[in-house]
Amino acid sequence: MAEILPLRAWRYNDSLNESIDQLTSPLFDVVSQKQREALYRNPTNSIHLSVPRGEAPAKDAARLLQVWKENGVLLQDGLPGLYVYYQYFRLPGNEKEYVRKGFICNIKAYDWHEKVLLRHENTIPSAVNDRIELLEETELNTSPTHGLYSDAGFILEPYMDESIRTPIYETEDYQGVRDVLAVIHDHEIIRLFLDTLSDKQILLADGHHRYEGSLAYRRKMTALNPNHTGYEPYNYHLMYLTNAEHDDLRILPTHRLLQHLPMSEEEFMERLQEYFTIIPKEDPFELNEVIVGKLWAFGLYLNGNAYKLRLKPEVHASIDWNFPDEVKQLDLTVMHYFIFEKILGIYRQQQRDYKGLSYERNFTACIQKVDKGEAQLALITNEVSMDQVKRVCNSGAVMPQKSTFFYPKVICGFLFSSIKEDEFTTATSACF
Incomplete structure (x- = not known):
């Protein structure tokens, strides 16, 4: 199923005066504006390739x-x-110190209907367009997306454990995570990796926008090439692959912030009572704790007041979105259907790119943003489980956008993957 290939990565010159931790950067959707400004001040930081700015950012990159x-x-x-x-x-x-183990490779950018690579959440269209333009101009994958394969026998881990003993890089990133990179050159071991993945499906854990960018680029180039074979560089995408059977895989929740209610606070609270049991809470900083492990439960922070919300079980069956049960059972489906659509009147298709809706992974930051007036309300949610991700992927449906936050995030700047013809061909078909 999944065709993967090794690559000859582009990496920072070891003779540069700067250390690798001064050159790496967070992914474009997890870094604050203040962090970005600090990174932009370094003229050789990888953010200038991954999140370029200016009037023509992609061309400048x-x-x-x-x-x-x-x-x-x-x-x-x-x-x-x-x-x-x-x-x-x-x-x-x-x-406990966790360790997420994986490897970075090129993978074919499979279309969704091919059922080789499975997605689990919706994307935001404007973010996909940005990624397409950047890939078209640079012909460079600046950071790997994150995919999951299933291998209960842990066939590849011994080879990765051996390789990581002699790292290329070892640094601490913005998350406080210790990142270590090594490389396997041995032809026979690489072949084992390729063969092991050849019968696997891949679940796309993180990077749906970047992957859809590669997919759109592949479709465009295929249409323009009458001699398309499927092996041209534009067919491939950079991905970090980890074993979904590993215990150290962690998913954190992503909370919702709404800048302005389209109705009065009194009307909003009154309409909530139609669908939810509402329990006032004294301390907003306990909202994430009082909902833990409870199905269809959320924290609400509005105008200095904290509440625990729990869906009335009898109303769940009224969800009329054309989704399988695997999706209807999700907390975030309940939130987006009953709160955003039924109560606030923000319909499902609008929600994907709704200007007043933002996403925040940090629970404390949610409370602070409401207190500062940067948002009118915060909706606090539980994390999505790995089992839920697998079931949704296998159903062929998708979760609401920004449903999962696989932690830690992959950093940008350790390596880059070119899809230029002369740079890619040397990296792959010449040896494999």
Whole structure:
């Protein structure tokens, strides 16, 4: 099923005066404006390729990339390889050190109908368009998306464990996560990785917008190429693959913030009572705790007042969205159907790109933004489980946008993958 390939990555020149932690950057959708400004001040930071700015950001990024190649800021590795990537991290209130193990490779950008790569959530159209334009101009994958495969026998982990003992990079990122990168060049071991993935489906965990960008680019280039074979560089996408059977895979919740209610607060609270049991809470900073493990339960923070909301079970069957039960059972489906559509009148298709709706992973930040007047209300939700992700993917349906937050996030800047003809062909077919 899944066709993966090694690559000759473009990486920062080791002779640069800056260390790798000064050159890496967070993914474009998880970094605050203040963090971005600090990164932009460094003229060689990877953010200039991954999140370019200006009047023509994609074209500027392409010009900068060429300058970096010509001046030796970036160099292409001499041998194709699979890049092993481990992330060591801790979670609040837990002494355990987790480690998420995986490897970075090129994977064919499969269309959804091919059922090789499965998505689990909707995307925001404007964000996809930005990614398409950047890929067209630079012909560069600036950061890997995150995919999951299932291997209960853990066939590949011993080879990754051995490789990570001699790292290329080891640094601590903006999340406080220790990131370690190594590479496997051995032809026979690479072949084992390729063969192991050849009968697997891939669940797309993170990076739906970047993946859809690659998919749209592949469709466009296929239509323009009368001699299309399926092996041209534009067919491939950069992905970080991890084993979904590993215990250290973590998904954190993504909360919702609404800038303005389209009705009075009194009317909103009155309409909530039609669908939810509402329990006032004294301390808003306990909202994430009082809903833990409870089905269809949410925290609401509005105008300094905190409430626990729980859907009245008898109204759940009234959901008339054309979704399978796997999706209807999700907390976020309940939230988006009853609160956003039925109560606020923001219909499902509008929700994907609704200007007043934003997403926040940090629970404390939600409370603070409401207190500062940056949002009128916050809706606090539970995390989505890995089992729920698998069931939704296998159903062929998708969750509401921004349903999952796989933690930790992959960082940008360790390596880049070119889909230029001369740079890609050398990396793959010449050896495999």
